[in-house]
Amino acid sequence: MATKNQASGGVSRQVLADHVYEALLVALMDGRLEAGTPVSIDGMARELDVSPTPVREALARLEATGMVRRAALRGYRVAPLFSPEELADLMDARLVIEPANAFMACKHADPQLPGQLEQAIEDLKAAPRGPSFAEFRAYWEADERFHRLIAESADNQFLLSAYNALGGQVQRFRFFGGLGVTDADYAISEHTEILKAFVAGNAELARQKMIDHIEGAKQRSQHDSEVRS
Amino acid sequence: MATKNQASGGVSRQVLADHVYEALLVALMDGRLEAGTPVSIDGMARELDVSPTPVREALARLEATGMVRRAALRGYRVAPLFSPEELADLMDARLVIEPANAFMACKHADPQLPGQLEQAIEDLKAAPRGPSFAEFRAYWEADERFHRLIAESADNQFLLSAYNALGGQVQRFRFFGGLGVTDADYAISEHTEILKAFVAGNAELARQKMIDHIEGAKQRSQHDSEVRS
DNA sequence: TAAGCGTAGATCCTATAGGAAATGCGATTC
DNA sequence: GAATCGCATTTCCTATAGGATCTACGCTTA
Numbered sequence: 001m002a003t004k005n006q007a008s009g010g011v012s013r014q015v016l017a018d019h020v021y022e023a024l025l026v027a028l029m030d031g032r033l034e035a036g037t038p039v040s041i042d043g044m045a046r047e048l049d050v051s052p053t054p055v056r057e058a059l060a061r062l063e064a065t066g067m068v069r070r071a072a073l074r075g076y077r078v079a080p081l082f083s084p085e086e087l088a089d090l091m092d093a094r095l096v097i098e099p100a101n102a103f104m105a106c107k108h109a110d111p112q113l114p115g116q117l118e119q120a121i122e123d124l125k126a127a128p129r130g131p132s133f134a135e136f137r138a139y140w141e142a143d144e145r146f147h148r149l150i151a152e153s154a155d156n157q158f159l160l161s162a163y164n165a166l167g168g169q170v171q172r173f174r175f176f177g178g179l180g181v182t183d184a185d186y187a188i189s190e191h192t193e194i195l196k197a198f199v200a201g202n203a204e205l206a207r208q209k210m211i212d213h214i215e216g217a218k219q220r221s222q223h224d225s226e227v228r229s
Numbered sequence: 230m231a232t233k234n235q236a237s238g239g240v241s242r243q244v245l246a247d248h249v250y251e252a253l254l255v256a257l258m259d260g261r262l263e264a265g266t267p268v269s270i271d272g273m274a275r276e277l278d279v280s281p282t283p284v285r286e287a288l289a290r291l292e293a294t295g296m297v298r299r300a301a302l303r304g305y306r307v308a309p310l311f312s313p314e315e316l317a318d319l320m321d322a323r324l325v326i327e328p329a330n331a332f333m334a335c336k337h338a339d340p341q342l343p344g345q346l347e348q349a350i351e352d353l354k355a356a357p358r359g360p361s362f363a364e365f366r367a368y369w370e371a372d373e374r375f376h377r378l379i380a381e382s383a384d385n386q387f388l389l390s391a392y393n394a395l396g397g398q399v400q401r402f403r404f405f406g407g408l409g410v411t412d413a414d415y416a417i418s419e420h421t422e423i424l425k426a427f428v429a430g431n432a433e434l435a436r437q438k439m440i441d442h443i444e445g446a447k448q449r450s451q452h453d454s455e456v457r458s
Numbered sequence: 459t460a461a462g463c464g465t466a467g468a469t470c471c472t473a474t475a476g477g478a479a480a481t482g483c484g485a486t487t488c
Numbered sequence: 489g490a491a492t493c494g495c496a497t498t499t500c501c502t503a504t505a506g507g508a509t510c511t512a513c514g515c516t517t518a
Contacts, residue, residue: 015301016472042499051473052500053282060289066390072244073479075500086386093387096329157315158322158395161295165394166387245502271469280503281470302509304470 016050020058023048028067028078029133035080039068084225090166091218095211097162098147102194102210105153106203113153117195120146124188129181136181146191150210183220190216245279249287252277257296257307258362264309268297313451319395320447324440326391327376331423331439334382335432342382346424349375353417358410365410375420379439412449419445 024044027033039059045052059076062068068076082090105113123142128135151163190213197206253273256262268288274281288305291297297305311319334342352371357364380392419442426435 015470018301038499040499041501053285053472056282056286056501057289060286061293064290064293072247073500074481089385090387093385093391096388097325097391100325156318156322158319159325161394162322162326162391165390244500267469269469270471282502285471286501302470 017054017057039076099207101154103207106206246283246286268305328436328439330383332436335435
């Protein structure tokens with residue numbers, strides 16, 4: 001996410017910290033690193049066959065996403081999975097931010113946006129939905145891209161930061177580790193409704209459809225939580 | 230901000246990275262590190278007489294606040310000051326998040342909250358307002374505490390994260406470097422209005438007063454931007 | 459005069475080593 | 489039997505060193 005490979009070149013010896021970040025992300029999403037597990041800097045360095053320095057930097061970045069937590073002089077631990085209450089809180093927070101994003105993005109009326117949104121929906125339809133992160137990663141990225149496109153088109157870097165900070169956008173998908181994606185059909189349908197509002201240029205409708213979508217996701221996530229427990 | 234000193238002990242040998250973080254923060258707020266200036270890891274390490282490792286970690290944390298930006302293999306640079314347009318965007322983002330915080334916080338009706346808010350207002354009145362960060366730091370902290378108390382009382386960790394992510398709460402005050410605080414009287418008055426709504430337990434009024442406050446701050450910040458340019 | 463190249467310096471990135479603190483376990487004592 | 493103390497191991501934190509890359513400056517050449 002935060003890293004981007006430079007366009008020119010090709011191989012472009014990537015920074016090690018990026019590899020470590022990626023490896024930790026996959027491990028977290030697959031559920032291999034369970035909630036509460038301590039993440040030893042030295043240990044992880046041995047496991048990935050690198051020095052502790054890039055591991056330290058990768059963990060510092062991960063901490064900002066909320067995936068791990070740091071206690072001074074005690075190291076990092078994997079953040080706990082969301083409780084149903086926290087998941088509901090996350091959706092409430094999204095209900096504050098994302099409808100506003102949709103409204104503003106629709107106001108700006110970027111002519112390229114509808115096409116990009118449609119592409120994201122198509123990718124969502126095509127993506128596999130298996131239980132391992134390697135499988136549902138494409139789904140996650142398509143879903144994320146849809147919401148991020150809207151957040152970016154709102155053209156307000158701070159709202160974008162706020163959206164990013166929710167982070168739960170990432171964490172939410174940790175639930176799918178070992179389960180697979182469960183709400184694809186609903187999500188595709190609701191995304192399409194939002195797209196329609198954008199095509200029509202109806203900002204107020206876009207806001208409302210976004211509300212509908214997130215409230216739907218909220219209810220479905222509650223159901224998933226109960227299944228898992 | 231993000232760091233907390235452990236309660237017991239007292240001296241509690243702080244982590245060096247925290248000192249570096251603090252030093253960089255002060256330098257940024259005072260305007261000693263101007264926008265666009267490269268922040269050399271090795272150079273900063275020499276200047277602060279530490280090794281590059283804690284500097285690297287401090288910069289990684291600062292990057293998450295938006296105060297500095299990192300280009301892979303090229304190091305860090307001080308993020309540019311906000312343009313008037315960006316400042317307006319920041320206020321628009323606050324208008325999305327903070328009124329919702331106020332509404333929810335008032336709904337929760339923590340009996341301790343009004344007293345704490347009043348204390349924050351009193352501190353705001355008492356704080357000096359000079360042009361250097363050392364002088365107006367107390368003011369900044371009292372203002373920050375007022376808004377943060379409300380954000381925390383909303384009792385939704387994600388909205389709190391979103392509020393933190395704005396970060397502009399910090400950056401905004403970079404404008405006061407060399408100028409001093411300019412809108413203290415207005416801020417105190419508006420904060421008091423918000424407090425009244427909390428005391429009355431009127432959530433809808435709290436939301437509205439927060440809107441009034443931020444819109445006021447928006448207009449005043451625009452004025453400051455013009456003065457500075 | 460302007461453009462291209464090469465070298466020197468600075469900087470980033472990674473690895474390694476060592477001191478300090480924290481955790482865990484066993485022995486001792488009340 | 490339970491609690492406390494002490495030691496060993498693990499882990500974090502910081503410093504130092506070296507290789508790789510980028511930047512800047514001066515020189516050569518057309």
